[in-house]
Amino acid sequence: MSFSMTGYGQYSLSYGGYNVLFEMKSVNHRYCEVVFRMPREWTRYEDGLRKIIQRELRRGRIDVFITKELSVESHLNPVLNEEVVASYLEAAKELELRYGMRGNMEISDVLSLPGVLLKPEEAILRVATEDEAWDIALQEGITHALEELVDMRAREGSHLAKDIETRISSLEVYHEKMVELAPHVVTEYRDKLRQRLTEISDGSFDEHKFGMEIAIFADRSNIDEELTRLSSHLTQCRQLLTSPDPVGRKLDFLIQEMNREVNTIGTKAHHLTLVNLVMDMKAELEKIREQAANLE
Known part of the structure; x- marks a missing residue:
């Protein structure tokens, strides 16, 4: 299952005379970076709370905001x-x-x-000094906010994966057209060259040199290896989108490799239809790259 790196989670609880609000938001990042903003007296719990988050999230910048305010009841009731x-x-x-x-x-x-x-303020002071109790309360709040964040990242990741799968299908169609067209490139070039030579030489030209020219062209324009590697990369992309592990970096690498193969095909291709297919593939790969940049 693919997860997005973008998400938001929120949870609130009442404890020790306080209303405590937990907010978490995550955005794209190369690694997993967790940044806390919370009351200074709770910084001692930061390491434990960070471990809870890192057990669930592998990539992204996660900003955690924990705020507290005295509850209304704490001002009134002994x-x-x-x-x-x-x-x-x-x-x-x-x-x-x-x-x-x-x-x-x-x-x-x-x-x-x-x-x-x-008095209410005396009770709050007593509870606030109970380290273990507050640690448990903060872990509970972080866990619930994290669950909401993960759910949102999962929903967003599912949408991204479906969009990428659709674009991979388009790439596969372009790839099939290239495979069908590739054998005809040399044939069309040979026929056009023969016709041109016939027109300018009244039908008399060196067949041996002509054959060597066609052989050189066939070698320089051969794209079989690039098409084979491209097919393998497309298959790997589909497999990655169903993997339970983070796929963002691997997918980015495959996109770079596919871009390299497509550029090579464009360099070798001496055929207008092939060149147009190359341009279409590069456009789809760029859109996939933009979407993959959001995946964990």
């Missing part, structure tokens, strides 16, 4: 300090077991004890 509540309840049990003290503790009694309720 937070229950569960650790303190548990310690008070444990102390009450110990009083009952060790000293035989009896009594009922109401909710209002618990809430009135020191440290049971935290």
